[in-house]
Amino acid sequence: xxxxxxxPAALSVPEGENLVxxxxxxxxxxxxLQWFRQDPGKGxxxxxxxQSSQREQTSGRLNASLDKSSGRSTLYxxxxxxxxxxxxxxxxxxxxxxxxxxxxxTRLFVKA
Amino acid sequence: xxxxxxxxxxxxxxTGEKVFLECVQDMDHxxxxxxxxxxxxxxxxxxxxxxxxxxxxxxxxxxxxxxxxKKERFSLILESASTNQTSMYLCASSLVWTSRFRExxxxxxxxxxxxx
Numbered sequence: 001x002x003x004x005x006x007x008p009a010a011l012s013v014p015e016g017e018n019l020v021x022x023x024x025x026x027x028x029x030x031x032x033l034q035w036f037r038q039d040p041g042k043g044x045x046x047x048x049x050x051q052s053s054q055r056e057q058t059s060g061r062l063n064a065s066l067d068k069s070s071g072r073s074t075l076y077x078x079x080x081x082x083x084x085x086x087x088x089x090x091x092x093x094x095x096x097x098x099x100x101x102x103x104x105x106t107r108l109f110v111k112a
Numbered sequence: 113x114x115x116x117x118x119x120x121x122x123x124x125x126x127t128g129e130k131v132f133l134e135c136v137q138d139m140d141h142x143x144x145x146x147x148x149x150x151x152x153x154x155x156x157x158x159x160x161x162x163x164x165x166x167x168x169x170x171x172x173x174x175x176x177x178x179x180x181x182k183k184e185r186f187s188l189i190l191e192s193a194s195t196n197q198t199s200m201y202l203c204a205s206s207l208v209w210t211s212r213f214r215e216x217x218x219x220x221x222x223x224x225x226x227x228x
Contacts, residue, residue, distance in 0.1 A: 004154070009152075034216060036219075041121075041221075041222070041224070042221055042222065043116070043202055043204075043219035043220050043221045043222050044155075044202065044204075044217075044219040045219070046216045046217070046218070049216050089154065089155070091155075099157075100157070100217070101154075102147075102154040102155035102156075103154050104151075104152050104153060104154040105154065
C-alpha cells in the first residue's frame with residue numbers, strides 16, 4: 001500500500017531557528033514530490049516541487065531534498081519567522097496512473 | 113495567477129439532504145479534483161476529471177458523485193448527506209499532464225461542511 005507519513009505531527013520553535021520537516025513514502029517509484037503550505041481554514045499553496053530525477057529544490061528560505069532510495073524527503077526552513085506558522089503537507093505523485101497521495105501534515109508554530 | 117474558487121466557505125446541512133459543492137477555475141485547466149481533508153488522515157481523493165463529461169473515481173468515491181458539464185466547473189454532489197461526510201472539501205485544478213510531466217495542482221480555499 002502506498003503511504004506518505006509526516007513526522008512530527010506538530011512542532012513549536014522559537015523565531016529564528018532553522019528547522020527540518022520530514023516526509024517518508026513507502027513506494028519509491030515516484031514521479032514527483034511536492035511540499036504544500038496550508039494556513040488555517042484555507043486551501044493549499046504549492047511551495048516546492050521536486051521531479052523524481054532531481055535531488056533538491058530551493059525557494060528563498062526553503063530547501064526541499066529528495067532521496068528516492070530511502071523513501072524520504074525533507075523540507076528545511078531557514079531562520080524561521082512567525083509568518084511561517086502553518087501546516088506543511090507533503091504529496092507524492094506516482095507513475096503508471098493518476099495518483100497523488102498526501103501526508104497528514106506537520107503543524108508548525110513559530111513563536112515570536 | 114490561477115484562481116480556483118469554491119461556492120461556499122462554510123455549509124451546514126441535515127442528514128439526508130442533497131448537497132452540491134461547486135468549484136470554478138479560471139485558467140482553462142483540463143484536470144479538476146475533489147478531495148476531502150480530515151484530521152490525521154491527510155487529503156483523500158474523491159473524484160477527478162480530466163476533461164468535460166469525463167470523470168474517474170478516486171480513493172473514496174462512495175456516497176459522492178460529480179458533474180463536469182463545462183471545462184471550468186466541477187461539482188461534487190452528496191446524494192444523501194450523512195454525518196460521516198462532515199469534513200473539509202478541497203477542490204483543485206491542473207493543466208493536462210503527459211507521461212513526462214505532471215503539473216502542480218492549484219487549490220481552492222475549501223468548503224467546511226457540517227452534516228447534522
